[in-house]
Amino acid sequence: MLTLITIAATGIIILYTTFFKSRKLLVPIAITGALTALAFNISDWNTNQLLFNNMMKIDNYSVAFNSVMILSLILILLLSHQYFKGVDKNVSEIYSLLFFSFTGACLLTSFNNFTMLFIGIETMSIPLYVLAGSKKFSIRSNEASFKYFIMGSFATAIFLLGVALVYGVTGSFNMSEVSEYISATAKISSLMKLGILFIVISIGFKIAAAPFHFWAPDVYEGSPTLVTTYMATVVKVAGIAALLRLLTGCFIGAAAEWQHILEAFIILSFVIGNFGAIQQQSVKRMLAYSSISHTGFMLLAIIAINQFSASSLLYYSLSYSLATIAAFAVLILVKNYKNSDASYESFNGLAKHNPFLAFVMLTAMLSMTGIPITAGFFAKYYVFLASVKSGYSWLVICAIIAALVGVAYYFRIIINMYYKESNSEKIIKDNYFVISLIIATAITLAVGILPQFIIGLI
């Protein structure tokens, strides 16, 4: 609970720093807040607590996923200092909105009640609508914000409808009570089925699973890149963690119902994510599509619903978040330096004058593709293992094909960086930025060599 309070409080404190007009303090305060939250969070390890009249449940699952998300948040905050350097107006609101949104993300990993889940989703999403439009004078940013808001509201409506149906059948918002009800009844009623469908669909929207992904490419591209990074990592991880928690904790008795829905999600995500990504000229848009494809991989862990699900999902989330942050970070630099549209060509010859950046990007791309010794290899491996155990070999075969297609667009960047000529120069980056890149790359490699540090946790 202290984690949650720290995060929210940090958001408020940052809001007040506006008065000091000192931008230097922003990042240190934010990082201190996030680190304190991380410390409180880790101290909750192995203390299963039920809070607020069983509304929330802190267990190792939530602690582990919170840690991954806080790590992502810290890395993003480190990037922000340079990112906002050229911006004249006050940026402290952006930081506090990030923290407020993060409060919701933390709720999503530890809810024990549909009310809490709903509050979590909304607390996370509403600041995001604003953040997506935080580049006030960019028409793309405004468009992204508006699109996200309209479609997000639609998803929320669907979610509430689903919750209402489940409540109508069971008479409870509490997860364990719903779970008991499902296991007690022999046949699942159609109302219940519909309720489950609606809830799964709305969370599927949040994590950009096809065919509810339509907002993702447009919003990812239009939003400020830093916000996109946050959306692609923290928001997605929170959503997917919530989905697994919901399905194991509540709807496990109805697995046969939602597994079919997820099958459709997975296959469509692979198809749309990969085929969409392969045609893009903009790296940012490619990453947006590739994140749809990664949703498919993460759903594989959930559909398996066995003892490997949680740990393989945790591992995948970590490796995916790190690679995504590193990739977006390099993209930010290249884009700002070239003042370009972040096309593949702007990466040409990066390795020559910026070997460090090229190496970071290389690791990120290899990790996303799933090449050892990066974390991405074992991430895919454990996810595949989990689903094979539950008899989803055919899905794994599809996933392997999808991963193969992925090589085409991830390696394109590597080719451009290392084999194409260009007259680029050394790109300037501040220390925060470098630290963030080093942490992301180092963990990607370390965890890729010794996966047991993560995989044995939960």
Added chain:
Amino acid sequence: MLANSWLVLLFPLLGFLITGIGYKRLSASFCGVFASLMVFASFLYSLILFIGFKNGDSVASIVNFADWINSEKLNISFGFMIDPLSLTMMMIITGVGFLIHVFSIGYMHNDLRVNTYFSQLNLFTFSMLLLVMSSNYLLMFVGWEGVGLCSYLLIGFWYREKAFNNAARKAFIINRIGDLGFIIGLIAMFTCFHSLDFTSVFTQTLKFESGNTIITFITLMLFLGAIGKSAQIPLFTWLPDAMAGPTPVSALIHAATMVTAGVYLIARSSALFILSPVTMNLILIVGIATTLLAAFIALMQNDIKKVLAYSTISQLGYMFVALGLSAFTSSVFHLTTHAFFKALLFLAAGSVIHAYKGEQDIRKMGGIRKTLPLTYIVFFTGVLAISGIPPFSGFFSKDEILSAAYQSNIFIWLLLVIGAMLTCFYMFRLLFLVFHGSNRGDTLDIPKQKKVMTIPLVMLAILSFAGGFLNIPELFGGNFNFTNFLKSSVYGNFFKNEQLHSDQTEIILLLTVLSLSCITIYFAYHKYIIKHIIPEPDSVQRKLIPNVIYRKFYVDELYYSIIIKPYNWIADKMLPAIEKHFIDFVVNSIGVVTMAVGNRLRLIQTGNIGFYMFIMVAAIITFIAAIVWF
């Protein structure tokens, strides 16, 4: 103390990372000293482990550092096995490695990429230590590949020279054949034992009978791996070419440590190998053939490093003979002494080459003993050691192998004695041509021998002289310290402890070998000192047999015509037929179709929010319909 055995690995890894990452910023002198210190630290810790082992209960222990891969059936730990065999290898790698690092500081000081050199050398040390310390085959394979990579990098260290690059590639590709065998062996092993842990596999071997087919297959495949790494027939051709690398690299990687990895692999897996007489006989045959073939080739070589390279192959052959006779401890003993004297010979040769400004042809050398007296003395020590002259180290180790051979079959013994005589001849030929006679080189300058280069030479000379005293046989009042120390690590027979043949026979054998060696040496003396014969230039037409030997039995040419040429021919024929019309077509079609699908799919992303909502609602309706339907 044992639990921290990962420290041994940490130091060279740190050295690699720091010198590797900071190669542009750090000064060359710092990198050399730092890299050497890291190896020295590693050596010290190995020494502490060794002393702890000797004073403790002397039982092999497994140290699990971390779990590496845990997935249902395949459980691989990041663990180390600390036992006599790995301790011996660790001491050799870090000890000899440290001396060679120090020597390199002097030898490489003029090179522009000296920092890269030291980082690669540290990486090599790390990988080699990982290879010998790991407690399972998979981790060992990681080290095995690591040393292969470093060998490739360091052979091609002067990569601007095309021939050197080709040598590096050759080494890498030929090693790949062996590595493939290793992998297949590991897969077979895993299918058979459901584990790759040493302890688990070796305990399970007790259930198998001698001559079991699957074990024979596993051991044959592992042996293939060993052949590649240790340059035995038929995969030995890469080692002479590997001399393209800097000389200290040849000393460390291609003489003292990496090439002995194959010997280590078989000694480590002795529990498996003794169950397969077929493989053991094959090892024996390959070992003898390699010993003799390489020794014959060495007789006629004129490149100082090539002679040493063939001599290394030949000595490795001796080790394999010992392995084939299941005299595993003798093999490791010879490995140890060989590491000392061959590293010494290479470093001394490096000094000579240094003095001749890079000239390696012994026809253009001579009489350098007056200019480099110290190098002369240490080289002489090395020559005496390798020739098996008592009391130098090579005498003891070679004698163990010879008497093991005698007990097995007098014919094998005879062949090995011929090998020993050839060794004496070509080593003394080298000594006489390089250090005696008149100077035939043109560009000899007189560099002041630096301390960093002379001290390692002296240390190695002392080791080459005294290394044999580690394992003095009972005949000379010793008690086989080394053998007794190693015994617990390996399975198989221990000829030397049994003393199957009497002391009298033993002495007669020794004297026979010794007198034959002396006659050979005199023959060399007569030819090169008294008659002043200098090998003929390349252009001279040689008689049939010398020509065949001079041309290295045409092995490279043979491989060229039976493998490379047909391969190129097939590739040429296949290119239009299969590649262009079939593979390219299929691949390109996949690409075209993918792109086309992508293009179509992209169109649904219209940017129109109304359209998006329409599709989403349609999808929801479809899902509902599906639920109602099923």
